[in-house]
Amino acid sequence: MAKKITILNGPNLNLLGNREGDIYGTVGLAEIEAACLDECARFDFELAFFQTNSEGELVTQIQEAGANGDGLIINPAAYxxxxxxxxxxxxxxxxxxxxxxxxxxxxxxxxxxxxxxxxVATGTICGLGPTGYILAIGALATQIPE
Structure with missing residues (x-):
């Protein structure tokens, strides 16, 4: 059975590709999600991918991932x-x-x-742009128990 991972994205990440390209790059969140889906297929992971500007919704999604999932990747942004x-x-x-x-x-x-x-994170990846998400998926593959 496939392991389920959740990727959560915090405030303003819905603006990726249009916002401060010199800091965040030109790749949009939909492109990041597509790349993550491809990478998850390599590990037979089922992916839930969310973005919200609401702190409370992120808390709810974290709790949901803990109750029904096997791993979590979070870009909490300013939070x-x-x-x-x-x-x-x-x-x-x-x-x-x-x-x-x-x-x-x-x-x-x-x-x-x-x-x-x-x-409280198992690990942190920063400064590598969208590649950080791909690396995080690979890292979870080594961290999720069989």
Missing amino acids: SHTSVALHDAIRAINIPTIEVHLSNIYARETFRHHSYISP
Whole structure:
């Protein structure tokens, strides 16, 4: 039976491809989702892919992934730096979780250097653009128990 992974995307990521291309690149979220579907097929993963600008909806989706899934990839975007709620939700679930950021948050403004998600994530990938999602899928393949 295929393992189920969830990829969650936080605020403003629906604007990818149109927003600050020098920071986030020119690839849209639909293109990232298509690449993730292709990569998931390599590992026989079933994929649920979501984007929301709502912190509460992200919490609900994290809980859903923990209850019904095998792994989580999250790009919490700006909520990385502000959300204790996301931290607590990830801490409460018992599945491998990879944090992804398109940009290198450590090469940007000082307030972006702290993530509330990193301490409760299995691992963090940042600064590699859309490739970070692909690497996160491969990482989950090594983290999800058989």
